[in-house]
Amino acid sequence: MFRQFPYLKSLFVAGAVAAMSASAFAAGISAEATMSYSQISPGVYDYQITVTDTGTTAIGTFWFSWIPGAGFMPAAPSSESSPAGWVDALTNGGKAIQWKATTDPIEPGDSLSGFSFDSTVTPEQFLGNFPGPGTGAGDPILTTTVYAGAPLVGADDIFVVTETPEPGTLLLTFTGLGLAAALFASRRLRERLLQGVMNPSCVELTS
Numbered sequence: 104m105f106r107q108f109p110y111l112k113s114l115f116v117a118g119a120v121a122a123m124s125a126s127a128f129a130a131g132i133s134a135e136a137t138m139s140y141s142q143i144s145p146g147v148y149d150y151q152i153t154v155t156d157t158g159t160t161a162i163g164t165f166w167f168s169w170i171p172g173a174g175f176m177p178a179a180p181s182s183e184s185s186p187a188g189w190v191d192a193l194t195n196g197g198k199a200i201q202w203k204a205t206t207d208p209i210e211p212g213d214s215l216s217g218f219s220f221d222s223t224v225t226p227e228q229f230l231g232n233f234p235g236p237g238t239g240a241g242d243p244i245l246t247t248t249v250y251a252g253a254p255l256v257g258a259d260d261i262f263v264v265t266e267t268p269e270p271g272t273l274l275l276t277f278t279g280l281g282l283a284a285a286l287f288a289s290r291r292l293r294e295r296l297l298q299g300v301m302n303p304s305c306v307e308l309t310s
Contacts, residue, residue, distance in 0.1 A: 174198025186217030
């Protein structure tokens with residue numbers, strides 16, 4: 104039939120693509136995640152991840168630092184932990200972590216924390232790109248995949264996890280900046296006072 108009516112082949116292909124797109128849209132899987140961190144010992148960091156279901160279907164698999172065919176982590180993690188109702192497993196030779204639900208998937212609009220691990224990979228390294236070679240070369244290391252059901256089954260969504268420091272880390276950063284500013288101001292004041300002692304005519308009183 105396609106030989107006699109070539110345009111029908113084009114219409115058939117276009118219809119198949121549209122149907123596939125409609126199916127993926129209907130599945131409505133979409134997610135985002137944040138990863139906080141804190142240094143627990145020299146060269147070792149604790150990472151805590153919270154996943155939010157921003158779609159219209161439940162999430163049954165959260166595959167961190169992974170796309171089909173490639174894991175991105177520069178070093179294998181340790182002390183992996185899962186939220187209640189989930190189990191974890193290292194994949195791709197320790198370059199990715201797969202979490203899957205056993206009883207409690209993430210429902211649309213809900214967030215779930217408790218995905219955690221320790222690693223010698225620094226927060227700065229996690230913000231880099233996978234150098235390759237092979238599948239995913241150049242992609243962010245934090246690129247992650249979720250599935251509506253079991254791993255590699257059904258609709259999926261690929262996105263990049265957002266890295267955020269622990270509140271305590273931010274407090275230490277801001278405190279350090281404040282101390283640095285105070286020390287700088289104190290040094291400037293000492294310099295001006297010393298100038299006044301050496302040359303009183305240069306002293307200018309300011310509020």
